[in-house]
Amino acid sequence: MSAGRLLSLLLLLQSRGRISAPGIAGELGVSVRTAYRDLARLQAAGVPVYAEPGRGGGYQLLDGYRTRLTGMTEGEARALFFAGLPGPAADLGLAAEVTAARLKLLAALPTQLREEAARTAAVFHLDAPGWYRDPEPAPQLALFVDALLTGRAVEVRYRRWRAPQEVSRRLRPYGLVLKSGNWYLVAAGESRIATYRVAQVLDAVLSDERFERPRGFDLGAYWASYLDDFQARRHTGTATIRLSPRGRRRLPDNVPAEVVRAVDSTATAVGHDGWVEAVIPTESIDHACGELLRLGIDVEVVAPAELRQAMAATVGVLARAYGLH
Structure with a gap:
């Protein structure tokens, strides 16, 4: 009892x-x-x-x-x-x-x-995860909480996107951040402070090493700087597109907010039917092609040529799949 x-x-x-x-x-x-x-x-x-x-x-x-x-x-x-x-x-x-x-x-x-x-x-009720997806499972989360509150380093095995995909690290946790339903660990490694997606941690064990978080470390300030840097690294190119009035209205539901802002700030009228031309940031040809195809006939890629060709090739495959060629 x-x-x-x-x-x-x-x-x-x-x-x-x-x-x-x-x-x-x-x-x-x-x-x-x-x-x-x-x-x-x-x-x-x-x-x-x-x-x-x-x-x-x-x-x-x-x-x-x-x-x-x-x-x-x-x-x-x-x-x-x-x-x-x-x-x-x-x-x-x-x-x-x-x-x-x-x-x-x-x-x-x-x-x-x-x-x-x-x-x-x-x-009032808070529902942190975004639409159309479930929050990621994070079985190691409680261990990271323990490490943060007791000032202990953690041995982790982590899965990342580049090769080698599985790596082992000793981390000194500085904080946890909840972003759109997903947890991220901010921790110092051997040479720098980095961000780790908790759901990608395969194994974690508390070590005997004790440490003190730097007095001047500000988790909120670090996260804001990390997001700015992430956006800068994420968008490595640009594309020139044309949008119909309907395409522009549909834009916020189909592309990230930074793309919408770019259209708003660079749009110029073309013709007399309400179409506009704008320059948007892009991650890669494949990623931009996938995002813009959501707008269907309400978007046209003007440049670069590689993205225009990728759009045309994808539309061609779809046409053949539906027996139009």
């Missing part, structure tokens, strides 16, 4: 007022049977819990009863930052701590503020 769970139950009753046994079970992550058993233990300990029968009934504390046992544990204090982020908290293995910390905070608030906090929580 967890004394911490009994305290969480007491604070839940204090912060929520009346709540059903299934509601208690859902909040605390236990079975309904366990919820009933915990309620009985609270009553046996002298806590004035009583049941309100009937529809809309449930369990609640006697009016005026309040506990002052709201001290937070170290784990709950760490989890406090994630109090409004249940998904990321669960990824990091902090779901129970977040629930306990949230209950303790609510229990410490006056009734009016507690009701306002509950109303706010009911109308």
